[in-house]
Amino acid sequence: MSQAEMRYFSTRGGSETLSFEEAVLTGLAPNGGLYIPTHIPSLPSDWQTSWSNLSFPDLSFEILSLFIPRSVIPAEDLKSIINTSYSTFRSEKTTPLRQTGEKEWVLELWHGPTWAFKDVALQFLGELFRYFLERRNGVLEKEGKEEREELTVVGATSGDTGSAAIYGLRSKPSITIFILYPDGRISPIQEAQMATVPDENVHCVAVENSDFDTCQSIVKTLFSDKEFNSTHRLGAINSINWARILAQIVYYFSAYFQLPQKARQSGDIQFTVPTGNFGDILAGWFAKKLGLPMNHLVVATNENDILERFFRTGRYEAEEDTAGQAPETAAVNGSSDGQQATSAGGSSVKSTHSPAMDILLSSNFERLLYYLALETLETPSKDEVEDRSRAQEKLNGWMNELKKNGKVDLGEKIKEAAGKDFWSERVSDDQTLEEIRKYYKRQDHGPYVVDPHTAVGLAATERSQKKSPNSYWITLSTAHPAKFSSAVELALNSQQFPEFNFRETVLPDELKKLETLEKRVHKVSGEQGVRELIERVKKGEKVVPGEGKGSI
Ligand SMILES: Cc1ncc(COP(=O)(O)O)c(C=O)c1O
Numbered sequence: 001m002s003q004a005e006m007r008y009f010s011t012r013g014g015s016e017t018l019s020f021e022e023a024v025l026t027g028l029a030p031n032g033g034l035y036i037p038t039h040i041p042s043l044p045s046d047w048q049t050s051w052s053n054l055s056f057p058d059l060s061f062e063i064l065s066l067f068i069p070r071s072v073i074p075a076e077d078l079k080s081i082i083n084t085s086y087s088t089f090r091s092e093k094t095t096p097l098r099q100t101g102e103k104e105w106v107l108e109l110w111h112g113p114t115w116a117f118k119d120v121a122l123q124f125l126g127e128l129f130r131y132f133l134e135r136r137n138g139v140l141e142k143e144g145k146e147e148r149e150e151l152t153v154v155g156a157t158s159g160d161t162g163s164a165a166i167y168g169l170r171s172k173p174s175i176t177i178f179i180l181y182p183d184g185r186i187s188p189i190q191e192a193q194m195a196t197v198p199d200e201n202v203h204c205v206a207v208e209n210s211d212f213d214t215c216q217s218i219v220k221t222l223f224s225d226k227e228f229n230s231t232h233r234l235g236a237i238n239s240i241n242w243a244r245i246l247a248q249i250v251y252y253f254s255a256y257f258q259l260p261q262k263a264r265q266s267g268d269i270q271f272t273v274p275t276g277n278f279g280d281i282l283a284g285w286f287a288k289k290l291g292l293p294m295n296h297l298v299v300a301t302n303e304n305d306i307l308e309r310f311f312r313t314g315r316y317e318a319e320e321d322t323a324g325q326a327p328e329t330a331a332v333n334g335s336s337d338g339q340q341a342t343s344a345g346g347s348s349v350k351s352t353h354s355p356a357m358d359i360l361l362s363s364n365f366e367r368l369l370y371y372l373a374l375e376t377l378e379t380p381s382k383d384e385v386e387d388r389s390r391a392q393e394k395l396n397g398w399m400n401e402l403k404k405n406g407k408v409d410l411g412e413k414i415k416e417a418a419g420k421d422f423w424s425e426r427v428s429d430d431q432t433l434e435e436i437r438k439y440y441k442r443q444d445h446g447p448y449v450v451d452p453h454t455a456v457g458l459a460a461t462e463r464s465q466k467k468s469p470n471s472y473w474i475t476l477s478t479a480h481p482a483k484f485s486s487a488v489e490l491a492l493n494s495q496q497f498p499e500f501n502f503r504e505t506v507l508p509d510e511l512k513k514l515e516t517l518e519k520r521v522h523k524v525s526g527e528q529g530v531r532e533l534i535e536r537v538k539k540g541e542k543v544v545p546g547e548g549k550g551s552i
């Protein structure tokens with residue numbers, strides 16, 4: 001199949017396919033499914049040589065072109081979108097690779113405007129939205145029509161997506177943005193990054209007594225409400241939006257090209273990814289399917305370990321069924337280290353030192369499940385569309401069971417199929433702090449201060465190395481340590497590390513400045529509160545958010 005025919009369909013069924021533009025602007029499919037490409041494209045036969053010295057934007061152009069037909073975005077326009085997106089990054093390499101051991105590297109993904117990996121995709125998505133809306137509105141204007149297309153972006157965040165989305169969309173015409181986050185459960189800097197942006201089109205919404213899953217579920221409910229969605233023309237910035245995954249594929253290739261030749265030639269490269277909503281690691285899986293040589297992707301979770309348990313047991317269940325399980329496994333849920341499960345929003349998500357990964361149900365896992373369903377069809381036919389529909393049916397069954405019972409047993413066959421590409425590790429809060437200390441104390445390639453999410457990844461890498469000691473390892477570093485002062489200061493506390501000064505050595509001036517700025521936050525209660533706020537703002541009512549200076 002040629003690149004020009006690339007389209008997108010929902011994981012949950014329906015024979016309809018959408019263009020890239022429609023899939024990006026729609027975000028979540030009306031049947032609740034996520035959009036995926038009709039096929040995995042082929043890499044050019046000489047990609048290993050012809051792409052090896054490309055800059056990040058040029059590499060991005062090559063990879064994105066495999067998924068975006070020229071009829072949807074002409075080459076020159078795509079180049080311009082990409083160049084604008086990555087001109088905001090502080091590193092010349094955009095996502096530089098830093099060596100941390102003889103056969104170990106860390107891929108630093110936080111050199112963008114909000115110091116987190118989300119910038120890579122959200123700077124791009126912001127530019128895409130601007131491009132599509134300008135083009136559509138240009139056509140309406142030419143036709144002499146009065147109406148204009150507008151997008152009401154509604155997103156959920158456990159801290160990082162929100163600020164990256166706001167920085168990606170803040171000055172864009174025809175876009176209003178509402179970011180929902182669990183009140184009191186994100187770090188002070190994350191909140192300040194979002195709430196100090198003064199632009200009129202930005203609305204920060206702290207949802208009372210909630211967790212990330214509650215916020216994510218409100219977003220999905222609003223998208224599935226046909227009337228609300230069409231009235232406000234909702235747009236998605238979370239990784240349910242295919243463009244987010246697509247943009248993130250690029251840095252796996254970039255990391256590969258930054259490795260020394262010996263490592264590349266070994267063919268034995270492993271990637272570890274701190275994981276929550278499963279978007280970042282799914283991008284790595286697409287890179288593997290495209291043909292990037294890699295062995296496994298290690299899913300590194302914190303104590304919210306539903307994914308780690310799936311890859312170990314084949315069961316996907318919010319609450320662990322401890323009956324009949326090994327004692328050390330049962331202790332996980334019983335909070336062996338004294339951490340109590342919290343019950344905001346009625347769920348059992350725990351508050352951990354890596355809060356951006358405090359997630360129970362990972363949206364993008366559905367995309368992987370679709371492919372696992374397809375791969376394990378009992379009697380695959382030669383008909384692509386028929387197989388697609390059988391996989392969608394299987395997936396629907398699983399999703400319905402999950403919705404009804406809060407769990408689904410996917411079985412041994414699916415577990416085995418997933419195990420070909422993924423390993424998984426669960427890292428406790430204590431281990432996270434220990435890992436931050438370990439990297440700080442390192443004489444070789446150090447001292448290196450890492451954020452708690454990166455620390456979860458590094459701890460998972462260390463454990464996985466025992467399974468494959470000769471491999472080359474790349475751990476994704478997903479945020480700058482400045483964003484998570486409480487965990488970093490707890491790990492590098494003044495009793496043990498009197499010389500360490502967070503403010504002086506870690507906190508960039510740009511983030512220090514946030515302390516002096518006014519914060520604007522709407523506090524709301526539940527889905528109804530969110531609906532009402534959106535309705536009022538969209539009607540043109542001036543809704544005054546709570547104000548006050550924040551200290552970081
Ligand atoms: C710092 C950080 N690390 C890791 C993750 C997990 O990434 P994903 O949700 O794509 O699995 C997130 C949030 O998504 C994050 O903000």
Ligand SMILES: N[C@@H](CCOP(=O)(O)O)C(=O)O
Pocket residue numbers: 156157158159160161162212237238239240276277279356357363
């Ligand atoms: N950790 C994320 C949660 C949202 O995930 P997304 O990748 O689907 O946007 C955050 O920082 O908000």
